[in-house]
Amino acid sequence: MQLVLADDQYRDQLLPFVFTRPVGDLRCGILTIRSKWELILEIPKGSSGSLTAFYLSGKYPLVGASECLVVNGALLPNDAIVRLIKSLKIGQQIRWEDRILAACVHRDQLVGLDGLKSIKDLETIEYSGELKLIQFPWDIFSLNDEAIRSDFALLTKGRKSAVISGTNQTFNPSEIFLESGAKVECSILNASSGPIYIGKDAEIMEGCMVRGSFSLGDQAVLKMGAKVYGATTIGPGAKIGGEVSNSVIYGNSNKAHDGFLGNSVIGEWCNIGADSNTSNLKNNYSEVKVWSYKEEDFKNTGLQFCGLFMGDHSKCSINTMFNTGTVIGVSANIFGAGFPPKYVPSFSWGTDQASEMFVIDKALDLAEKVMTRRNIAMTEADKNILSHLYLMLLHPKAEEK
Numbered sequence: 001m002q003l004v005l006a007d008d009q010y011r012d013q014l015l016p017f018v019f020t021r022p023v024g025d026l027r028c029g030i031l032t033i034r035s036k037w038e039l040i041l042e043i044p045k046g047s048s049g050s051l052t053a054f055y056l057s058g059k060y061p062l063v064g065a066s067e068c069l070v071v072n073g074a075l076l077p078n079d080a081i082v083r084l085i086k087s088l089k090i091g092q093q094i095r096w097e098d099r100i101l102a103a104c105v106h107r108d109q110l111v112g113l114d115g116l117k118s119i120k121d122l123e124t125i126e127y128s129g130e131l132k133l134i135q136f137p138w139d140i141f142s143l144n145d146e147a148i149r150s151d152f153a154l155l156t157k158g159r160k161s162a163v164i165s166g167t168n169q170t171f172n173p174s175e176i177f178l179e180s181g182a183k184v185e186c187s188i189l190n191a192s193s194g195p196i197y198i199g200k201d202a203e204i205m206e207g208c209m210v211r212g213s214f215s216l217g218d219q220a221v222l223k224m225g226a227k228v229y230g231a232t233t234i235g236p237g238a239k240i241g242g243e244v245s246n247s248v249i250y251g252n253s254n255k256a257h258d259g260f261l262g263n264s265v266i267g268e269w270c271n272i273g274a275d276s277n278t279s280n281l282k283n284n285y286s287e288v289k290v291w292s293y294k295e296e297d298f299k300n301t302g303l304q305f306c307g308l309f310m311g312d313h314s315k316c317s318i319n320t321m322f323n324t325g326t327v328i329g330v331s332a333n334i335f336g337a338g339f340p341p342k343y344v345p346s347f348s349w350g351t352d353q354a355s356e357m358f359v360i361d362k363a364l365d366l367a368e369k370v371m372t373r374r375n376i377a378m379t380e381a382d383k384n385i386l387s388h389l390y391l392m393l394l395h396p397k398a399e400e401k
Contacts, residue, residue: 002065003043004110005034005073006051008099013136014074015293016311016329016346017267019389022052022060024073027235027250028140029147030155030197030215033073039154040077041069041086051110055388059381068110070103076132076147084127093122101127137309137327138290138301140248140265145194145231148213152177152195164189175212194230223256235268237374245280247307252374264307267330269370273318280307282324290325291343298342301325311346313367313386330389331363346393360390 005024014023024034031039038045050060051070067090075081084094085102093103103122132143155177162178167186170176175191178184181201187208189196194213198204202216205224214228217236222228227243234240235251242255245262249255253266257274264278281304282288288306292299310328317335328334329346340351349358364386368378 001104002063002068002107003037003041003048004051004062004068004070005037005048006070006100007053007073010074010099010135011053012294013292014134015137016309016327017137017140017265018053019330019346020056020267020312020385022050022056022073023134024048024050024052024071025060026073026134026140027233027248028076028134028143029149029233030151030217033076033134036077036151036154037071040082055392056385058384059379062110066107068105068107070100070105070110072099072101072133074134075101076134076143076150078130078132078150080129081127081131084125088125091122092125094125094127096127096131099133101131136301137265138263138303138306141231141246141263142303144233144246144248145213148197148215148231148233149195151215152197152213155197179218199236217251246305250312252371252376262307263303263305264309266308266310267312267314269313269367270310271315271370273316273320275318276316276320276322278307278322278326279324280305288325291327298325313363313370316340329393331358331367331386333358347390360387363390 007023011018011023017026025032034048038048049063051062052060088104090104094101134140162180162182164170164178165185168184168189170189172191175195176189178198179200182198184204186206187204189210191212196210196212197215199216199218201218202220204222207225208222210228211230213230215233216222217234219237220234221239223241226241229245231246232244233248235249237252238249239254239256242258243260247261247264249266250268252268253270255261255272259276261278262280287300288303289298289300306325308322308326311330313330314328314332320334321339323339323342326342328344331346332344332348334340334344334351336351344351347358347363349356364383371378
């Protein structure tokens with residue numbers, strides 16, 4: 001049985017992060033949603049397929065055997081839903097309200113790469129229990145504490161942590177787990193309010209103060225003197241300094257210097273300039289609105305605390321000041337005086353009246369240079385995704401021809 005992670009009709013609510021990845025490859029907690037399901041269903045890592053937007057299929061193909069277990073990419077696992085999914089037989093689906101949560105189908109029933117909408121005429125099992133879905137970008141940080149705790153239990157069950165150096169001060173050390181090669185020296189690790197997970201070959205430099213729940217991905221670095229509050233996830237290969245609270249930073253991004261980041265989600269290959277700051281609370285304490293790509297208008301999040309959402313490959317200059325609920329697209333290069341707008345489109349170059357479009361050739365060249373610094377090759381599939389977005393977002397009529 002082949003595992004397939006599928007987008008559904010609500011994927012556009014998760015832009016800008018699904019411009020460059022399927023919904024199932026969003027990270028919430030220690031792991032991506034895909035990795036959670038692969039571990040729980042005992043599927044070899046990286047072997048699952050994707051049912052997603054067509055332009056993403058070159059990098060995230062729909063691989064499949066004759067029979068497929070299809071899981072909604074936005075669904076976070078819990079015991080009840082896992083048991084129900086494991087009991088599915090061919091020709092059955094699980095629904096919650098108007099969404100398919102999972103289905104067990106023959107490969108030829110997955111038609112058109114248009115997500116779960118392509119699965120029809122199945123016996124339906126209605127689900128009415130507790131569940132968590134990543135429905136909006138702010139769900140990624142709002143559900144991060146619960147997701148870190150769940151992933152921590154999944155990853156550490158029956159295993160023993162690497163030794164924590166005696167130079168550190170720890171609180172509730174039974175909830176602190178270091179993978180092999182992790183280095184932590186002369187820092188304070190407080191797991192009293194949630195677990196702390198340090199990935200393989202990751203490093204917490206001297207003088208850091210970390211409060212759980214917290215996850216530091218493989219080969220990621222927390223720089224000297226950093227202050228991190230829960231519930232925060234730092235993805236693999238990222239380099240983070242300054243003050244961070246309740247944020248999810250995806251792999252290979254940098255916030256290497258002082259400055260505050262709170263209640264935010266930062267995509268892959270981003271760079272936050274030195275001494276940049278994010279407001280996560282309005283002066284009048286009212287609920288924060290953010291730009292919705294689906295509705296093409298600002299949408300109320302229902303949250304009092306909400307910071308920055310930055311798509312993959314975007315960057316900002318030193319001393320950038322972000323207002324509450326700012327949304328940045330993909331491959332934007334942000335500089336200029338004052339606060340950037342609360343919505344900055346993809347491939348923007350600057351944010352003032354003289355701003356221009358970031359020419360695609362230069363955007364691709366910069367992305368390739370950044371990835372090369374981490375010894376990661378930019379593939380043709382990566383280039384095709386960004387090139388497609390450039391046409392789709394900035395030149396829609398050219399794409400139609």
